[in-house]
Amino acid sequence: MSRVHLVNPSTTSFGVAVITPRWLYVLAAATGSRWGDPRIVDETLEALDISTIEPGDVVGIGIHTGNARRGYEIGREVRRRGAWVVFGGIHATLFPDEAVEHGRAHAVVRGDGDVIWSRVVEDCLSGQPNAVYEGGRVAGDQFMSARWDLLPNGRYMWASVQTVRGCPKHCSFCSVWRTDGQEPRQRGVDRVIREIVELRRLGFRFIALADDNFYPVTFGDLAQAKRRADGSRLHELEALRAERFALMAQLAELPDDLVFYTQITMEAAEDPAFLRAMRRAKIRGALVGVESVTAAGLKDVYKGFNLSGDELVTRLRAFRRHDIHVLGSFIFGLPSDTKDTFNATVALAERADLTFAQFVLLTPFPGTVDFEKWAADEKGRGRLVDGVPLTQHWLIPEDRRPRLYTAHPTMSLEEIRLGTQRAWDRFYSWRHVWTRSRVVESIRARIAFVLISKLYRQMYANTGIATDSARVQRSARWARWIGYACRRLFLGKPMPDLAIPGEQLEPTFN
Numbered sequence: 001m002s003r004v005h006l007v008n009p010s011t012t013s014f015g016v017a018v019i020t021p022r023w024l025y026v027l028a029a030a031t032g033s034r035w036g037d038p039r040i041v042d043e044t045l046e047a048l049d050i051s052t053i054e055p056g057d058v059v060g061i062g063i064h065t066g067n068a069r070r071g072y073e074i075g076r077e078v079r080r081r082g083a084w085v086v087f088g089g090i091h092a093t094l095f096p097d098e099a100v101e102h103g104r105a106h107a108v109v110r111g112d113g114d115v116i117w118s119r120v121v122e123d124c125l126s127g128q129p130n131a132v133y134e135g136g137r138v139a140g141d142q143f144m145s146a147r148w149d150l151l152p153n154g155r156y157m158w159a160s161v162q163t164v165r166g167c168p169k170h171c172s173f174c175s176v177w178r179t180d181g182q183e184p185r186q187r188g189v190d191r192v193i194r195e196i197v198e199l200r201r202l203g204f205r206f207i208a209l210a211d212d213n214f215y216p217v218t219f220g221d222l223a224q225a226k227r228r229a230d231g232s233r234l235h236e237l238e239a240l241r242a243e244r245f246a247l248m249a250q251l252a253e254l255p256d257d258l259v260f261y262t263q264i265t266m267e268a269a270e271d272p273a274f275l276r277a278m279r280r281a282k283i284r285g286a287l288v289g290v291e292s293v294t295a296a297g298l299k300d301v302y303k304g305f306n307l308s309g310d311e312l313v314t315r316l317r318a319f320r321r322h323d324i325h326v327l328g329s330f331i332f333g334l335p336s337d338t339k340d341t342f343n344a345t346v347a348l349a350e351r352a353d354l355t356f357a358q359f360v361l362l363t364p365f366p367g368t369v370d371f372e373k374w375a376a377d378e379k380g381r382g383r384l385v386d387g388v389p390l391t392q393h394w395l396i397p398e399d400r401r402p403r404l405y406t407a408h409p410t411m412s413l414e415e416i417r418l419g420t421q422r423a424w425d426r427f428y429s430w431r432h433v434w435t436r437s438r439v440v441e442s443i444r445a446r447i448a449f450v451l452i453s454k455l456y457r458q459m460y461a462n463t464g465i466a467t468d469s470a471r472v473q474r475s476a477r478w479a480r481w482i483g484y485a486c487r488r489l490f491l492g493k494p495m496p497d498l499a500i501p502g503e504q505l506e507p508t509f510n
């Protein structure tokens with residue numbers, strides 16, 4: 001009988017991974033049971049064994065820009081073996097024709113796969129897939145719960161659950177607001193809680209709330225809606241906000257050893273009631289897109305709603321005052337950056353009590369406003385690398401791919417790359433990491449903190465910025481080693497009898 005395979009492509013396999021790629025387990029649920037359980041392959045753990053693909057199987061490959069090239073390679077290989085090749089994910093949504101040309105796709109799913117996926121599988125297995133399926137943006141009550149029973153044992157440190165899709169902002173380097181939309185689509189509280197309880201039963205204590213923006217309604221949005229003569233928008237926003245609080249109240253009822261982490265705009269710090277509710281809900285960490293520490297840098301990325309300078313420090317510290325640890329994300333290579341920006345950014349990250357930080361290079365990703373502007377200019381120049389136009393940089397072999405694409409008014413690209421590398425080196429130096437590890441109490445927890453900081457740095461900094469392939473390989477080996485050492489720290493004792501708050505656990509007879 002033909003089987004369904006779901007593949008998350010990656011050129012680097014670490015053996016263990018930090019966060020479960022949620023989409024794999026959601027599409028596994030969406031596949032249904034008619035064709036048996038799908039076979040899930042996450043190449044961040046280990047590479048696909050091509051011999052497992054039989055003629056007539058259906059292979060779903062999910063791609064974003066970063067792993068599109070590896071995804072296309074898999075598509076070509078599995079098609080040679082006579083399987084049905086289907087691409088989905090944000091990159092395939094943007095470039096369905098490219099998935100056909102480079103990945104030999106029989107079909108491409110655009111948008112959300114939750115509802116449409118089972119039809120795609122059925123059409124493939126009856127030999128008549130459409131070239132394109134429009135999955136669209138499904139409503140919050142149609143988001144699928146994931147098939148967590150298919151997870152391999154002990155390979156992931158964090159599980160992931162989604163509570164809201166879409167973000168009302170419009171940052172120039174981000175494609176989320178264009179692909180997932182600006183209208184937040186919230187998932188019912190009961191369904192979110194049910195999934196989290198299922199994960200805790202399995203032994204997961206650390207759960208990422210994999211949302212585009214956990215704070216989708218700001219005070220500014222409410223004030224603007226209040227000024228409208230028609231009150232319907234205000235009601236909608238108030239309902240969205242009330243649902244966030246209802247979700248957090250339910251999370252607060254779950255076992256105390258759970259730890260949640262989410263992504264949020266720094267505006268949440270304006271709202272002490274929200275921060276207190278987050279803390280009660282055990283949301284102990286948040287990725288905050290700080291992007292730049294200067295007003296000019298924020299203007300560069302259309303993120304005027306962020307603060308800069310001392311006000312920024314105060315705002316970020318508000319999270320820490322509420323015992324919420326911030327992973328601050330910064331972009332280097334903005335037109336207004338200077339040679340002083342690197343040190344100034346690290347100094348601010350330290351002053352603002354950030355627990356973790358990431359420093360990324362400005363990259364024009366498809367689907368963003370930045371990409372459109374850059375690609376329009378770049379087309380005129382017509383530069384090629386290995387015969388591939390720079391405007392399709394994701395198709396260039398990884399070791400030949402430039403690390404930066406936009407000429408800078410005052411710095412060379414190499415200066416920006418080295419400045420970024422130095423920022424990682426300084427923020428994650430042994431001394432600084434050990435000092436920051438004071439956020440936890442016991443020596444064991446401090447050692448865990450140090451290992452996790454180093455792991456984060458090895459996985460994301462050295463493999464992403466380095467141009468030297470020996471360094472990349474060494475980092476991957478280190479990350480694998482630390483990953484194995486760390487993973488046990490994250491797992492809890494399974495709680496198979498954990499009840500859903502407000503519900504009685506069904507009796508089992510065995």
Ligand code: SF4
Binds near residue numbers: 213
């Ligand atoms: S960067 Fe964050 S805040 Fe900006 S549009 Fe993307 S998800 Fe929204």
